[in-house]
Amino acid sequence: MTQTISPSQLKNMLSDGEELALIDVREQGVFGQGHLLLASCLPLSHLEMRIADLVPWMRTRVVLLDGGDGEALTETAGERLTRWGYGNVALLAGGLAAWRDAGYEVFSGVNVPSKAFGEYVEHAYDTPRLTAGELKSRRDAGEDIVVLDSRPFAEFHRMSIPGGIDAPGAELVYRAHDMAPAPDTPIVVNCAGRTRSIIGAQSLINAGFPNPIAALENGTMGWHLAGFNVARGATAVAALPSTAGLEHARTAATRVAERFGVERVSAETLAEWRHDGDAYSLFLLDVRSPGEFALGHLPGSRNAPGGQLVQGTDEFIAVRHARIVLIDDTEVRAVMTASWLIQMGWHDVHVLAGGLNDLDLTSEPHTPLIYGEPWPNLIEPADLNTVLDDGSVSVIDLDTSLIYRDGHIPGARWAVRSRLQTQIDDLPASQTIVVTSGDGRLAALAAGEIAVLRPDSAVLVLKGGTQAWKTQGLALETGLTHPLGPNDDVQYKPYDREGGVEAAMQDYLQWEVALVEQIARDGNLTFRRYD
Incomplete structure (x- = not known):
């Protein structure tokens, strides 16, 4: 049986400086x-x-928790991890409920450390900001202002500031010089809300760009709430840097590395670290764009585009x-990303010296274990299509509720894998059950449970x-039409909602601003300031 620990024991573990993976299942x-x-x-x-x-390291201390209100998720997770070879697993006794009852802080939202860090940066460095109204007035008056969107292309394409150019996260310092070569051209950085706008603008400032730099206050949400139309379907992307642009970016990265103490590691030393893989957790993260x-x-490396790694560190490193x-081809993006991770409190961060030059590379996609x-x-899609309407087949879709809502197999019931034991009772009796998910991998893992x-x-x-x-090209049905349970499987962004979008935006922005004070009360995370 997996050991349990108390909230007070976990509180001590969080500050003892040893490796710890705290996993909420x-x-x-x-x-x-x-x-x-x-x-x-x-x-x-x-x-x-x-x-x-x-x-990645099976000897890492792992603590599992759930809500603690009669749930048994951690017991199942602990048994599985132990079976797979993880040798230091514990369960938080009483889960979140016990943690709250012990008087410790409970946070809402996702990617909280990163979101709070953005607010901290704005306060610590007094990052300049521009309201949506100010930006629109100045542009309407004919001022040449370059708007750089610091989000991944899919988010930018969905909704952006009119005339904006996509330059996600770590790409800003790498590509921005060619977008605004005149030193007096203002640059405004935006995201959907606040974090990536602030981090992006401060990145350019830290890198020594001479241009007037500002973050767009509250991003595209602020633009929308101000009553201005957002662009949809935009495709403008900042180009790879010219020779002059790359030289400028490298000089800037050198300056940033010196200021924030970014350490480089040689390929030879990295090979030794990888050989020592049974001694500590080692993350090899390539911060370039997915296409590169x-x-x-x-x-052995994973793709973690620099801006997204800073924005949602907990999604890449547990x-x-x-x-x-951190790895890229020129060191620029890796250095910029490392500088932020160091300020976020990560102490063992390194950049691969010389980047990917003269190394053996692979184009094989990362395949997780x-x-x-x-x-x-x-069953083949075409074969399912022929029997879909004869009543002999029930389809269970285990994708996220958002993806299901956007388009699913007609008649498919939406379910959550971890809740199948109760949700399957509402599935019609059928001779055959077909299980699906995005690429089928999750469905293939869950099908055996359904068979039982x-x-x-x-x-x-x-x-x-x-x-x-x-x-x-087979038929699709849209909407959350046949759910077997509540659609609380993923965090809905304000613009994912089907109603009350503006109120949700206001709530989200207020939540972000309040995080710094709550993190200070919690006491388990300290950001580093460099003057």
């Missing part, structure tokens, strides 16, 4: 309603698929006090998942 939407500050959300539903990336990563990367090596046995019985719960039904996995169904 509830679904993200429930996690977002209340959780511990330094917990990473890894739902039981996805444990087999993500634990190896988030906790796909063309060639260091074997182990406090782990060793982190997945535990568990995939269900072997498959429904022993009288044949259970099949849709080959290639719902993506294969869509690729073949």
Whole structure:
């Protein structure tokens, strides 16, 4: 039986300087309603698929928790981790409820350490900001202002400031010089809300850009709330730097590395660290864009675009006090990302010296180690389509509620894997149950559980998942039409909501601003200031 620890024991572990992975195994939407500050959300539903990336060293101390209100998620998770070889696993007795009852802080939302850090940076460095009204008035008056959007392209494409150019996170210092070569051209950095706007603007300031720099206060949400139209479907992307732009970026990165004490590690030393893989947690993160990563990367590395790594560190690294090596081709993006992780309180951060030059690369996609046995019985999309309407088949879709809402197999019931034991009772009796998910991997892991719960039904996995169904141009149904339970599996952003969007935006922005004070009360996370 997995050992348990008390809230006070966990509180001490959080400050002892040793490696610790604090894993909340509830679904993200429930996690977002209340959780511990330094917990990473890894739902039981996805444990087999993500634990190896988030906790690569099997001797890391792992503490699991759930809500504590009669849930048994941690017991299942603990048994699985032990079976897979994790040797130092404990459960938080009483879960979140016991932590709250002990008088400790409980946080709402997701990516809280990163969001709070953005607010801290604005206060600590007095990052200049511009309101939506000020930006629009100045542009309407004909002023040449370059607006750089610091989000990934998909977010930018969905909703952006008119005339904006996409330059996600760490790409800003790398690419911005060519976007605004005249030193008197103002640059305004935006995101959807606050964090990436602030970090992006301060990155340019830290890098020594001579331009007037400002963060767009409250990002696209602030623009929308001010009554201005956002652009949809924008495609403008900051180009790779010219020779002059790259020289400028490298000079800037050198300045930043010196100021924030960014350490470099040689390829030879990194090879030794990797050989010592049974001594500590080591994360190899390539901070370039996904497209660049796909063309060639260091074997064993994962893609973690710099801006997103700072924005949601807990989604890439679940182990406090782990060793982190950041990689890119020119060092610029790795240095900028490292400078922020250091200020966030990560102490063992390094940049691969010389980048990827003269190293053997691979274009093979990163394939995470997945535990568990995939269900072997498959059905082709075309074959499912022929029997979909005859009443002999029930389809269970285990994708997120948001993806299901945007388009799913007609008649498919939406469910959450970790809740199948109760949700499957509402599934119609069928001779055959077909399980699907995005690419089919989650469905293949869950199908065996469904077979146990429904022993009288044949259970099949849709080959290639719902993506294969869509690729073949088969019919789709939209909306949350057939849920088997509440859609609290993921955190809905304000603009994901079907109503009350403006109120949700206001609440979100107020929540971000209040985080710094709450983190100070918690006492388990200290940011570092460099004057």
